[in-house]
Every structure is written in structure tokens, then in C-alpha cells.
Amino acid sequence: MAYMKRSPWIIHYDGSSCNGCDIEVLACLTPLYDVExxxxxxxxxxxxADIFVVTGSVNEQxxxxxxxxxxxxPEPKVVAAFGICACSGGIxxxxxxxxxxxxxxxxxxxxxxxxxxxxEQIIDGIVRALGVLEEKLAKMxxxxx
Amino acid sequence: xxKQIVIPFGPQHPVLPEPIHLDLVMEDERVVEAxxxxxxxxxxxxxxxxxxxxxxxxxxxxxxxxxxxxxxGMTYCHAVExxxxxxxxxxxxxxxxxxxxxxxxxxxLLWLGLMADAMGFESLFxxxxxxxxxxxxxxxxxxxxxxxQGSCKVGGVRRDISDxxxxxxxxxxxxxxxxxxxxxxxxxxxxxxxxxxxxxxxxTEQQAWELGAVGPVxxxxxxxxxxxxxxxxxxxxxxxxxxxxxxGDCWARTAVRAEELFTSIDxxxxxxxxxxxxxxxxxxxxxxxxxxYARSEQPxxxxxxxxxxxxxxxxxxxxxxTPTFSNIAPLVVSMKGIELADVPVVVLSIDPxxxxxxx
Ligand code: SF4
Numbered sequence: 001m002a003y004m005k006r007s008p009w010i011i012h013y014d015g016s017s018c019n020g021c022d023i024e025v026l027a028c029l030t031p032l033y034d035v036e037x038x039x040x041x042x043x044x045x046x047x048x049a050d051i052f053v054v055t056g057s058v059n060e061q062x063x064x065x066x067x068x069x070x071x072x073x074p075e076p077k078v079v080a081a082f083g084i085c086a087c088s089g090g091i092x093x094x095x096x097x098x099x100x101x102x103x104x105x106x107x108x109x110x111x112x113x114x115x116x117x118x119x120e121q122i123i124d125g126i127v128r129a130l131g132v133l134e135e136k137l138a139k140m141x142x143x144x145x
Numbered sequence: 146x147x148k149q150i151v152i153p154f155g156p157q158h159p160v161l162p163e164p165i166h167l168d169l170v171m172e173d174e175r176v177v178e179a180x181x182x183x184x185x186x187x188x189x190x191x192x193x194x195x196x197x198x199x200x201x202x203x204x205x206x207x208x209x210x211x212x213x214x215x216x217x218g219m220t221y222c223h224a225v226e227x228x229x230x231x232x233x234x235x236x237x238x239x240x241x242x243x244x245x246x247x248x249x250x251x252x253x254l255l256w257l258g259l260m261a262d263a264m265g266f267e268s269l270f271x272x273x274x275x276x277x278x279x280x281x282x283x284x285x286x287x288x289x290x291x292x293x294q295g296s297c298k299v300g301g302v303r304r305d306i307s308d309x310x311x312x313x314x315x316x317x318x319x320x321x322x323x324x325x326x327x328x329x330x331x332x333x334x335x336x337x338x339x340x341x342x343x344x345x346x347x348x349t350e351q352q353a354w355e356l357g358a359v360g361p362v363x364x365x366x367x368x369x370x371x372x373x374x375x376x377x378x379x380x381x382x383x384x385x386x387x388x389x390x391x392x393g394d395c396w397a398r399t400a401v402r403a404e405e406l407f408t409s410i411d412x413x414x415x416x417x418x419x420x421x422x423x424x425x426x427x428x429x430x431x432x433x434x435x436x437x438y439a440r441s442e443q444p445x446x447x448x449x450x451x452x453x454x455x456x457x458x459x460x461x462x463x464x465x466x467t468p469t470f471s472n473i474a475p476l477v478v479s480m481k482g483i484e485l486a487d488v489p490v491v492v493l494s495i496d497p498x499x500x501x502x503x504x
Binding site: 021094096098 | 156164184185186187188189190192193196204205208209210211212214255258270271274275277278281291292293498500501503
């Protein structure tokens with residue numbers, strides 16, 4: 001993508017990650033990677049967010065929290081699963097309290113594997129998510145919504 | 146007495162990177178009681194020992210927590226090596242020490258940043274994380290990964306660091322030192338930081354001890370308790386004194402951690418000087434039988450790994466007591482009487498790592 005048309009705001013939730021992916025997501029905001037210079041902001045309010053970034057897999061107690069955040073986000077919204085845990089359950093797949101990837105609860109648009117995901121991959125993932133966001137927006141316009 | 150209300154805090158909250166829920170019983174602006182409830186990141190990984198080979202389980206032990214991952218992996222290895230009576234070669238012990246201290250540096254810088262963010266001191270947050278990248282570069286150059294390294298294994302370590310590289314790391318940290326000193330001075334001396342953190346969430350030495358506080362939370366109350374002094378890995382051959390403060394409040398916890406940055410640098414530099422030549426691993430034959438407790442000092446305090454084995458390739462039981470879990474009881478007590486706006490800062494002051502605590 002040569003230039004970005006939009007500055008998406010993201011909301012991050014940690015399903016049941018080991019923190020490895022979380023701190024890499026945070027590292028993207030800090031001076032070395034600094035996605036904030038593109039206007040990509042990490043917000044705490046689901047109603048402000050365009051992209052839902054989930055790290056870690058789903059467990060019984062987190063299910064409803066993830067659903068709640070997703071339901072509160074305005075359309076169009078994109079879900080990005082960061083880290084192999086969020087994609088499929090990863091190394092913890094066989095644990096008794098892990099149900100698998102985030103797609104068990106909400107539809108996922110972008111899967112970025114890695115354990116943990118590297119900041120470069122995260123930035124790439126956000127750019128991809130932005131592509132999906134554009135598509136969804138175009139679709140909404142077409143449907144006259 | 147005015148009316149009491151209950152305010153839910155979390156699980157998804159802007160200052161918390163991880164989900165934890167607190168019910169805050171409030172009287173006007175004051176917290177009367179804080180009731181924690183956890184379980185959002187419980188995975189149940191202790192039970193996976195029944196399915197994985199004890200040698201492969203190191204990978205899972207490392208992923209108990211991504212921040213202090215190396216030390217978890219190492220402590221698990223200590224426990225298994227304890228059961229099997231494996232003599233770890235001295236060079237491997239030194240390398241483990243170097244990586245442990247790099248982990249501590251990165252973890253403390255990460256926490257200092259988060260604390261600055263919780264205080265609303267955005268530029269300080271960015272500064273801390275900028276300096277942290279230097280440490281992560283060292284990690285990546287020596288292990289191939291930034292936050293989860295996979296460099297420890299039962300019987301030693303997976304890869305060597307050349308002596309030239311060790312010296313380079315030691316010199317690099319020496320260059321970083323003045324910048325870290327500036328950072329520490331802001332955390333320790335800056336008047337608005339002192340105003341914000343001084344006298345907040347105070348614990349007495351007696352309380353901290355009785356409630357089982359560990360790590361910087363305990364050391365901030367004047368107790369010089371540091372598991373590194375028990376001399377695991379190569380710590381018995383290196384010289385250091387634990388950082389101690391006496392105020393017992395959030396400021397003291399910050400000061401202890403800021404001071405420990407320099408302890409870590411000293412330890413790495415000493416290790417780079419003293420490291421002996423030799424092999425970096427021993428061959429592991431047979432299966433473990435028996436039980437063992439291994440203890441080590443995480444950035445957040447004492448961690449205990451317990452393993453029980455019956456002579457097969459799978460362990461029978463694996464149990465971890467993490468520092469955050471021990472520090473939740475002192476946290477709840479220290480929250481009594483604080484103002485609502487200070488809750489995020491006090492919660493962060495124990496350096497909560499929920500991923501560890503719930504596993
Ligand atoms: S993908 Fe790996 S680093 Fe990320 S949360 Fe899962 S175990 Fe941790």
C-alpha cells in the first residue's frame with residue numbers, strides 16, 4: 001500500500017495469552033516502531049475502535065467478554081487474531097481450559113501466526129486489516145447502509 | 146457513614162494490558178475494600194505435563210509468561226535437573242545468568258514504562274520502552290527471538306554466546322548506563338512523580354511479611370529478601386547486594402526496580418568477565434524419578450516450580466507458585482483507603498502478571 005487512506009483505531013484484548021504477544025503489540029506503539037505516527041491509536045473504548053486485536057486463545061470465562069467487546073464495536077469492524085494462540089490455540093491447544101482460537105467466538109478477518117508475533121508482523125497485520133476495512137466499507141456503501 | 150457503592154474495575158480496562166477484575170467497594174472517592182476475581186487467563190497448562198515429554202515441556206514452561214519467560218524455563222530446568230541430579234556445566238550456568246539478567250532488565254523497563262503510563266507521564270513511558278529495545282536487540286542477537294527465547298533446555302543451554310559477543314553486550318550496557326541513570330532520576334527524584342506515588346498504597350514491613358509479599362514489593366518495605374542470594378545458576382560466584390527501600394509505598398517499589406536495573410547490568414558485566422570455557426550442556430539420559438522444588442528470583446519476586454516424576458517420560462505433577470499470586474493479598478490490603486483515581490497506579494505497583502498468576 002503506497003499510502004494509507006485511514007487511521008484506524010484499535011482495541012486490544014488479551015484472551016488468555018502468555019503476555020508475549022501483548023507486549024509486542026504494545027511495543028508497536030513505542031518509539032522504535034511507533035505506529036501512532038500513522039494515527040493508529042490503541043483505545044480502551046470499543047465504541048471508538050475499528051480493529052479488534054485479540055491475542056491469546058479463548059477460555060470459558062473470556063468468551064463473553066470477547067463477545068461483548070465485539071458487539072459494542074460500530075460497523076464496519078475488523079477482527080485480527082495476533083499470535084498462534086489467537087489463531088488456533090497454539091501451544092496451549094490441548095489444555096483443558098482452552099477452547100481454541102478466537103474464531104470459536106467471533107468471526108476473524110486476519111490471522112497472523114507467530115509465537116510471539118513480531119512487531120513487523122503486527123504492523124503488516126494492521127495494514128491487512130485496513131484493507132479488509134476498506135472492503136467492508138465499500139460493501140456497506142453499495143448496500144446503501 | 147455515607148452510602149457504599151460497588152464499582153467494577155476490569156476485566157478489559159485501558160490501563161491493564163491483561164484482564165483482571167476487581168470489585169471496588171467505595172465510600173465517596175475512597176476505596177473501602179477491593180475484591181479481586183481472577184480466571185480470565187487460566188489455561189490449565191500445569192496438566193499438560195501429562196501429555197508432553199519432560200524435555201519438550203520447557204517450551205510450555207517458557208510460555209507461562211512472555212515477560213519473564215526465560216526465568217520460568219530456567220527454573221523448570223532446575224527442577225528437572227534437581228530430580229535427575231544432573232550437573233549443569235559452569236558455562237551454561239553463566240549463560241543462564243546473563244539471559245536471566247537481560248530478562249530482568251527488559252521486564253523492569255517494561256514495567257517502569259507502564260507505571261509512567263498509569264501516572265499519565267506519556268513521554269517517560271516512551272523513553273523507558275525506547276531503552277528497552279536495546280535489551281531486546283541483545284536478546285535477539287544471542288537467541289534469535291525478542292521475548293520468548295527458547296534458549297534454555299534440560300541439562301544446559303541450547304546455544305553459546307561467544308566471549309567477544311559477551312564483551313560487546315557488557316560494553317553496550319555500559320553505554321546505556323547514563324541514559325538509564327537519567328531515567329531513574331526522573332522516577333526517583335521528579336517532584337510530580339514523588340507527589341503522585343509517595344505515601345500511596347503503603348504497607349508496613351510487618352504487613353508485607355505476614356501477607357507473604359515477595360520481590361520488589363517486599364524489598365520496598367525494608368526486607369532484603371532476594372532469592373538470587375541463594376546462589377542458583379552462577380549467582381553464588383557473582384557479587385551483588387539487593388536493592389532495598391523502607392517507605393513501603395508505590396514510590397519505594399518504583400525506586401527498588403529502578404535501582405535493580407543497575408544491579409542487573411553489574412551482574413552481566415561480572416559474568417562476562419568471569420565466564421569459564423567449557424561445554425554448554427550435558428547429555429540427558431533416562432527419565433526423572435522423584436520430586437523437587439526449585440526457586441528463583443523473577444523480576445516480580447520469588448517463583449517456585451515443583452515437579453514430581455515417576456520414572457516415565459511424562460511428569461506426574463507440575464506446580465508453579467508465581468510472584469504475582471503471592472502479591473495479590475498485599476495488594477488488596479494496600480488498596481484500602483486510597484482514592485479511585487489512584488487505583489490503576491496501585492494495582493500496577495505490584496507489577497501484576499496475570500498470565501503467570503493464573504497459568
Ligand atoms: S502465541 Fe505464543 S507468545 Fe503469543 S500468547 Fe500464545 S504462547 Fe504467548
